[in-house]
Amino acid sequence: MGIITVLWEKWVEFRRDFYKITVAAMISPLMYLIIFGMGIQTTSHGEPYLHFLIPGVVAMATMTGSFSAIAQNMSVQRLYEKALDQVMVSPTPLWQFILGQVLGGSLRGMYAGGIILLLTSPIRTDLTFNAVSLLIMLLNGMVFSTIALVLSFLAKSYTDAPRFTAYIITPMSFLCNTFFSTEQMPAGFRQAVSLLPLSQASGMIRAISNGEAPGVFGFVVLLAYLAVFGLISVLFIYRKKNL
Amino acid sequence: MIELRGLTKRFDDFTAVDHLDLTIQTGEFFGLLGPNGAGKTTTISMMSTVLLPTEGEILIDGQRLDRSASVQKRKLSVITQEYSMRQDMNMDEVMEYQGRLYYLPRKVIRQKTDELLEFAGLTEFRKRTVRHLSGGMKRKLMICRALMIEPEILLLDEPTAGMDALSRRQMWNLLRRVNSEKMTIVLTTHYIEEAQALCNRVALINAGKLQKLDTPDVLIEELGAFAVDETSEDGLVSHYFHDREEAIAYLSRAGNNAALRSTTLEDVFVVCAGRKIS
Numbered sequence: 001m002g003i004i005t006v007l008w009e010k011w012v013e014f015r016r017d018f019y020k021i022t023v024a025a026m027i028s029p030l031m032y033l034i035i036f037g038m039g040i041q042t043t044s045h046g047e048p049y050l051h052f053l054i055p056g057v058v059a060m061a062t063m064t065g066s067f068s069a070i071a072q073n074m075s076v077q078r079l080y081e082k083a084l085d086q087v088m089v090s091p092t093p094l095w096q097f098i099l100g101q102v103l104g105g106s107l108r109g110m111y112a113g114g115i116i117l118l119l120t121s122p123i124r125t126d127l128t129f130n131a132v133s134l135l136i137m138l139l140n141g142m143v144f145s146t147i148a149l150v151l152s153f154l155a156k157s158y159t160d161a162p163r164f165t166a167y168i169i170t171p172m173s174f175l176c177n178t179f180f181s182t183e184q185m186p187a188g189f190r191q192a193v194s195l196l197p198l199s200q201a202s203g204m205i206r207a208i209s210n211g212e213a214p215g216v217f218g219f220v221v222l223l224a225y226l227a228v229f230g231l232i233s234v235l236f237i238y239r240k241k242n243l
Numbered sequence: 244m245i246e247l248r249g250l251t252k253r254f255d256d257f258t259a260v261d262h263l264d265l266t267i268q269t270g271e272f273f274g275l276l277g278p279n280g281a282g283k284t285t286t287i288s289m290m291s292t293v294l295l296p297t298e299g300e301i302l303i304d305g306q307r308l309d310r311s312a313s314v315q316k317r318k319l320s321v322i323t324q325e326y327s328m329r330q331d332m333n334m335d336e337v338m339e340y341q342g343r344l345y346y347l348p349r350k351v352i353r354q355k356t357d358e359l360l361e362f363a364g365l366t367e368f369r370k371r372t373v374r375h376l377s378g379g380m381k382r383k384l385m386i387c388r389a390l391m392i393e394p395e396i397l398l399l400d401e402p403t404a405g406m407d408a409l410s411r412r413q414m415w416n417l418l419r420r421v422n423s424e425k426m427t428i429v430l431t432t433h434y435i436e437e438a439q440a441l442c443n444r445v446a447l448i449n450a451g452k453l454q455k456l457d458t459p460d461v462l463i464e465e466l467g468a469f470a471v472d473e474t475s476e477d478g479l480v481s482h483y484f485h486d487r488e489e490a491i492a493y494l495s496r497a498g499n500n501a502a503l504r505s506t507t508l509e510d511v512f513v514v515c516a517g518r519k520i521s
Binding site for chain 2: 081083
């Protein structure tokens with residue numbers, strides 16, 4: 001029930017800011033596709049680079065959409081509007097509030113990823129996107145929503161949210177198997193980067209788009225991140241002395 | 244019944260609330276008074292679980308209150324000092340969000356929203372977003388939101404701050420009415436006359452510690468029911484007397500620079516806070 005309440009709140013927000021959310025979700029990924037995929041025409045692994053790029057940009061859009069939907073919103077609600085107080089005092093179980101936020105954030109990420117799929121659909125690429133791709137997008141969005149929740153609980157000022165984006169999201173956007181394969185990175189760094197959630201999500205979506213099986217390891221990594229950050233966010237909301 | 248047992252809150256080296264012990268009876272209108280920084284808002288924040296105590300505990304009807312205590316939290320509603328609402332929601336959405344958080348059926352939410360917004364004179368502004376409301380309207384909306392769930396316990400942290408005199412009186416009447424329906428009310432306020440007019444009992448706290456606890460009448464009697472205000476070079480100094488004759492005798496000695504009046508709860512507050520009006 002509490003989950004539905006949070007999803008309703010997210011829906012109210014989405015409905016009101018529909019154009020802003022949609023345009024914000026489109027601009028950066030579209031620029032990357034136009035500049036790197038169509039402007040600088042090149043090949044990767046013998047295929048047009050655009051074939052490599054699209055799955056990575058879809059994963060990246062999912063990450064950015066989910067993260068920004070939660071990080072900014074929760075920081076403002078907690079520190080500026082104090083609207084989180086209304087939730088804290090209510091009988092709604094706080095784990096349901098967290099789960100609602102994670103699902104709501106993930107749906108926003110899927111919306112952002114879906115826009116990219118829609119925009120690239122007229123391009124003849126023969127890439128495959130199926131229900132498993134959507135599942136990976138959902139899971140990726142959930143991971144980044146939980147990370148956003150943890151960071152927003154740690155934030156000391158609502159201006160911290162853009163800093164989190166600069167420190168975490170921007171480096172991941174460029175390094176994690178989105179624009180180029182992690183195989184080209186130096187040993188050690190490569191292994192570290194490939195264990196990041198976006199590397200796995202990009203890799204799995206790309207594998208499916210090329211007609212290959214995504215493999216189980218990527219799911220294990222994403223589920224591990226989800227479990228760890230989900231647990232931390234639940235512990236924070238129940239135990240943090242000064243929320 | 245609400246029980247605070249050894250309630251303590253520390254922020255690093257600063258102790259905001261220091262081993263506070265209070266029992267508030269069901270249906271009581273209870274005032275929590277103290278100077279700025281006394282620990283009133285911190286106490287209310289712990290009673291609404293936004294802050295967790297460093298030591299001690301809060302019991303509601305004998306059951307410990309914490310963030311997972313949904314049954315106890317169902318009884319509580321709070322009006323915070325700050326406007327704790329989503330700024331981008333309109334009034335209807337704020338009310339619906341509250342109703343949903345407390346599991347009210349949608350029909351009830353709609354009905355109560357209509358009634359309360361009408362009562363508060365906010366109906367014509369119901370589609371206006373919170374950020375476009377005046378301070379007084381936001382305050383009224385918070386009251387509507389708190390009353391929507393018909394709580395057994397209402398925590399009010401400076402509920403009339405920023406309200407004009409007329410709105411404040413309307414608010415007093417509303418609070419008296421809901422209190423007469425056996426709702427327990429805990430009020431913090433800077434308006435001491437508000438506490439004197441409304442509260443059955445008041446606790447005076449200073450530096451996080453309980454200084455005095457009793458009915459306003461007893462506290463006034465304890466200080467002396469008669470006050471003589473004397474203007475001197477040091478400013479305005481008040482003297483308190485239990486006996487009227489004694490007060491008049493002092494007044495006659497003081498001459499034109501003094502005036503006799505009844506002691507108020509504000510005098511108790513000022514003496515307790517260790518301050519002199521200057």
